[in-house]
Amino acid sequence: MLKGIIVKGVGGFYYVKTEDNIIECRARGVFREENLTPLIGDKVRIRISDEDKTGYIEEIYPRNSQLLRPPVANITQAIIVMSIKKPDINTWLLDRFLLMAEYENLEVTICLNKSDLDLDKGSRLKNIYETAGYKVIMTSAINHIGIEELKDTLNNNISVFAGPSGTGKSSLLNEVNKNFKLETGDVSAKTKRGKHTTRHVELLELDDNTFVLDSPGFSSLNVDFIEEESELREYFREIREYGQKCRFISCLHGNEPDCEVKNQVEKGNISKDRYENYLLFLEEIKNIRRY
Ligand SMILES: Nc1nc2c(ncn2[C@@H]2O[C@H](COP(=O)(O)OP(=O)(O)OP(=O)(O)O)[C@@H](O)[C@H]2O)c(=O)[nH]1
Numbered sequence: 001m002l003k004g005i006i007v008k009g010v011g012g013f014y015y016v017k018t019e020d021n022i023i024e025c026r027a028r029g030v031f032r033e034e035n036l037t038p039l040i041g042d043k044v045r046i047r048i049s050d051e052d053k054t055g056y057i058e059e060i061y062p063r064n065s066q067l068l069r070p071p072v073a074n075i076t077q078a079i080i081v082m083s084i085k086k087p088d089i090n091t092w093l094l095d096r097f098l099l100m101a102e103y104e105n106l107e108v109t110i111c112l113n114k115s116d117l118d119l120d121k122g123s124r125l126k127n128i129y130e131t132a133g134y135k136v137i138m139t140s141a142i143n144h145i146g147i148e149e150l151k152d153t154l155n156n157n158i159s160v161f162a163g164p165s166g167t168g169k170s171s172l173l174n175e176v177n178k179n180f181k182l183e184t185g186d187v188s189a190k191t192k193r194g195k196h197t198t199r200h201v202e203l204l205e206l207d208d209n210t211f212v213l214d215s216p217g218f219s220s221l222n223v224d225f226i227e228e229e230s231e232l233r234e235y236f237r238e239i240r241e242y243g244q245k246c247r248f249i250s251c252l253h254g255n256e257p258d259c260e261v262k263n264q265v266e267k268g269n270i271s272k273d274r275y276e277n278y279l280l281f282l283e284e285i286k287n288i289r290r291y
């Protein structure tokens, strides 16, 4: 009997990382009957058949978490990689990623990469997002800055690396583990080759018990997963916090009187930019519901 974790799935085969090596496995038919599909990230028990020497997944251990997009199990945290410049940081997108992470109930760390290009801007952003309640690491893949802190954050976790194309996700992973030789390059060259569409989902092993998923999938173009307007305020940490002191318990922090959130935006304790993104998302959710 062997135990392992599914790191890749291709055409009906699952690749299971055991203590010693990676074993190609099939799933037992019984999973289909139970309507259970093995997922990347699943911790499994396998058996090697004497006849054909292939591995069979015998049991899937209970999942701690399950992401929808991309479909992976047991992810413990998200590392959201944004570049300060080239491409310029887009905080609307960052807040969108954060929303997704909060919705999925993941631990989250923001990685502000390419700090070599504009340290001042990086510091300002770090300050804003730390004030909002997030852990922020400033990195430079080319100057090897912040890599140790990033390593510590990854240690003993199964993390999803998320962020727009060209922000340096592959470059950072290559720094974190010198054995990785992930393809990096300028945005236009990679887009031409359709890198984003052809890349499959795979867990990379950084260390024992430490895996990362370099995935383009962890983002959402719409907010249709949020059903009620009132849900949104729960996913903005600082708004959730200050919102408890609003006059009305139902306050959506828009035009209501005595709104503590607006009050704190005026005082500068809540970032105006974050608040405006909150209002934009709120408007979007309203519109989904109307049509
Ligand atoms: N100046 C600077 N450039 C960087 C840094 N990190 C990465 N780059 C460059 O940014 C470009 C994109 O880096 P990648 O690592 O390929 O970005 P990615 O996020 O993996 O991109 P996708 O695979 O398209 O999602 C490359 O040309 C890198 O050399 C950094 O810290 N500073």
Ligand SMILES: [Zn+2]
Pocket: 243, 246, 247, 251, 252, 253, 254, 256, 258, 259, 260, 261, 262
């Ligand atoms: Zn309010």
